[in-house]
Structure formats: C-alpha cells, structure tokens
Amino acid sequence: MRIRERVLLPLALALTMYVAVAFGAGKEPVVIDVRTEAEWNTGHVKGAVLIPHERIGAGIGAVAGDKKSRIYLYCRTGRRTALAFDVLKKAGYEDVINLGTVENAARELGRQIVK
Template identity: 60%
Template sequence: MKKILLVLIAVGMISGVVSPSFGAETAKPLIIDVRTEAEWNSGHIEGAVLIPYELIGDRIGAVAGDKSGRIYLYCRTGRRSQIAKGTLDKLGYKDVVNLGALEDAAKAMNLKIIK
C-alpha cells in the first residue's frame, strides 16, 4: 500500500514537471507602450516597457528575442499600436496583440496604471 502511494505521488510530481502548461501561468507577458515618452510619463501600465511606435522595428530585439512569444501593444487610441503590430508582423513576430488604448489595455490585462 505504501509503495502504491509513493508511486502515485511520484507520477503526480513528474507529470506536473513535464506538463506543457507547467509555468504558463507564471510567465510574465511582454507589454509595450508605443506612445511618446511624455505620454509614458503621464501614466503607463505597470510592467510595460516604452518603445515609441516609429522605433519598434529597431528596438524590439532588445526586449523580445523569441518571435513566437506573445507581445501586447497599447497607445492612446489604438492607432499607433496597430501600426506597430503591422511592423512586428512583417518582422515575423507570430503572436502580437493590439490592446488599443491605455485604459482598455489596463482593464484587459487586469493591471494598474502607474502615474
């Protein structure tokens, strides 16, 4: 009986380690604010990085080495983040999401706006 219990515990521990979803909940998303520095300074999503939309093609490699990882973008209205998404799509990034405006993005990600 003890051996069966130990085997079940061991199998449970191993299956958790090799599960494809293991750690998925703890992975920190990449959130990019594509607005200007002045807009960023007036408030941005906690944990976001600033890369103005016109510089995204040149600077994305510094923050996103994996082109298959999810990237979230936002700006003031969604227009600039859509332009940035197009740039990243052309560069081969596979999972880019335009969250639209700052407030919409914060709500969708359930994150605070830092001022």
C-alpha cells in the same frame, strides 16, 4: 501510499513541469507602450515597457527574444498599436495582442495607470 502511487505521482508532476517549461506556461506577458516618451510620462500601464512604435522592430528583442512570447501593445488611440502589431507579426512574433488605448489596456490587464 502504494508503490504505484509513489512512482506515478512524481512522474506525472515531472511531466507537467516539463510541459509548462517547454510550452512557456507561467511566463509573464510583455506589455509594451508604443507611444512617445512624453506620452509615457503622463501615465502608463504598471509593468509596461516603452518602445515607441517607430522603434518596435529594433527594440523588441531586448524584451521578448522568444517569438512565442505573449505581447500586449497599447497607445493613445490604437493607430500606432496597429502599426507595431504589423511589424511584430512580419518579424515572426506569434502571440501579439492589440489592446488599443492605454485605458483599455489597464482595464483588460487589471493593472493601474501610473506616472
């Protein structure tokens, strides 16, 4: 290996790592169930967290302090996700995705529904 390759390859790798960390690459998205606790207990997407839609503004900071975090929302019909979506966007969250129903969220994310 030539000197140029021994110097440039580590620099390129370091730059790639810096960009990944600086721009959030590799961060796990946050999946939020905005239904009630009773609905959650009937089945929810694996890895999701429960924050009922009426508490999303107060509870989001505990799971996504970075306003650039990717956040997926779901509920039973999609109505409450739309409400939560609006609250998060108004609060400055940039990457919020409304997945609609729990079944659609599981399908789109490739995750199981667990109880």
